[in-house]
């Protein structure tokens with residue numbers, strides 16, 4: 001499906017954070033296939049350059065390397081969109097990191113880093129684009145939540161509480177911005193994936209407790225569909241909420257989790 005040329009985002013200008021891998025990359029490829037012009041951020045320039053080699057109409061897109069938890073990076077994304085295209089239709093707040101550690105082992109620095117990358121980045125990017133969307137009387141923002149937005153979770157015997165609270169914040173931010181800006185034409189929603197095979201979990205997280213392959217097998221089996229998602233399956237849900245097809249949908253959280261939250 002991702003290779004079919006289509007027009008669901010024709011002439012739309014979209015910012016995607018954390019576009020270098022996983023769900024962000026699949027979203028970038030999907031959006032480009034549907035005619036969007038993209039401003040693509042990641043902290044990893046190599047990944048962005050690789051993405052440009054794979055994406056449809058690569059000359060239409062701009063890459064902005066930088067840490068999205070920094071105000072200057074968030075501002076730069078919206079400035080580039082306005083400078084090049086004169087508008088911002090879509091913001092996908094996707095960049096994020098996982099964190100697996102019990103509260104007693106989380107340092108205040110860890111806490112600040114995870115909250116900054118996962119949640120403060122969403123605030124900074126939304127703050128930068130909303131004035132333009134208000135002027136346009138139109139815009140769509142999608143925050144990446146998670147099944148962890150809604151439930152307590154442990155992995156490999158340790159809590160994921162720090163990650164979970166940032167993902168709960170992503171959902172709450174979508175609701176709060178949705179109600180505030182609904183009358184001004186801005187829609188804000190969250191997509192909440194279940195386990196999706198990406199670089200989100202690395203050997204740094206599994207620390208030799210299990211192999212990465214076993215980790216993903218286990219995470220997949222915890223979902224009623226008995227498998228992990230492919231990033232393109234999450235990207236399709238993001239495409240729906242970003243596009244005009246969801247014109248009466250705002251403040252909602254769309255679980256894309258193989259049935260995990262239905263239990």
Ligand SMILES: NC(=O)c1ccc[n+]([C@@H]2O[C@H](COP(=O)([O-])OP(=O)(O)OC[C@H]3O[C@@H](n4cnc5c(N)ncnc54)[C@H](O)[C@@H]3O)[C@@H](O)[C@H]2O)c1
Pocket residue numbers: 017018019020021022023024041042043044047066067068069093094095096097098117144145146147192193194195196197198199200201
């Ligand atoms: N993979 C899953 O199972 C899963 C489940 C639920 C939610 N999510 C969410 O989906 C989103 C995308 O994650 P993914 O699974 O594709 O992971 P990923 O690690 O494959 O991709 C995340 C990208 O964000 C980039 N990034 C990290 N820190 C950054 C920073 N400070 N500034 C800019 N870019 C930065 C990384 O370089 C990477 O390219 C995240 O918000 C994640 O929490 C993932």
